[in-house]
Amino acid sequence: MTTILFNKPYGVLCQFTDTRSPTERPTLSGFGLPAGVYPAGRLDRDSEGLLILTDDGREQARIADPKHKMAKTYLVQVEGAPDEDALTPLRSGMTLKDGPTRPAQARLIAPPTLWQRDPPVRFRKSVPDTWLEITIREGRNRQVRRMCAAIGFPCLRLVRWRVGDWTVEGIESGTWVRLDH
Template structure:
């Protein structure tokens, strides 16, 4: 049976096991996960947090990461400003980016979620309010959520991937991981 690890990637950690791209060492997955033979199914930017799936099964890795399988990825997104219905409608229809239009997204305003504190905290400006959105996409372009919110006029301040398919980061503190089954996402 394929191994599947659900990891709550902290802010500032690279989604890989080694860091060959910097003269100064940056934190990587190897500081948190000592399981041989597993690899990330997709990526999560260094400045993003939340669910990262790792597996030892190449087909499962492709099913999770490849956009052709259209697996839903849900993000909790703190943005600068307060998006109106028109901005949310643009996200729902798809946004034109430099690399072409995005697929339609699920987009809704949500109350401030009960999340762990981010280290370091986001930059707060007293003169500009912030708010939270829940966005669900079925593709995975480079920095897509950040580019989508910026395209509708609301830059991303904090980005937390909450779920991929039916697997969720719920119950995992930053830096924690647990094994799950590939079929249902439930704990083993």
């Protein structure tokens, strides 16, 4: 079994081909990944960070399927300055348009040292930004972004930092490491 930890850059699709767009968008095929591995779960085009790929279908299902409740930790730069009280709905669970979420772990953090994003996050002098660490055990479409927007703090940058025991720490954007089992 082969498992790949890939630091997906901003703007890259989590698939090997792009059949939907008349203009070619960057896909996983541009990063020299080994043949026969497939993403275990998805990461939105405008999100970055840890994407796990594997050649084992059962492992892929175990990582991606919400019934296994594998923790996924995100570093999230939001617009505005939430305080501890603003994070309460995230921690207690909230209702989004597609139903209630499970309680998340959420905390304010110092700005992390990350790779440069291309393009850079927009900066406005008049609006502060804050970093959060959010851990969820489900994975609905754009869930972390929607949760942050629901409490009034839209995401500027979203980096998946950890899935289960795997982390993107030490892996440069656009590169990957192989874990052979």
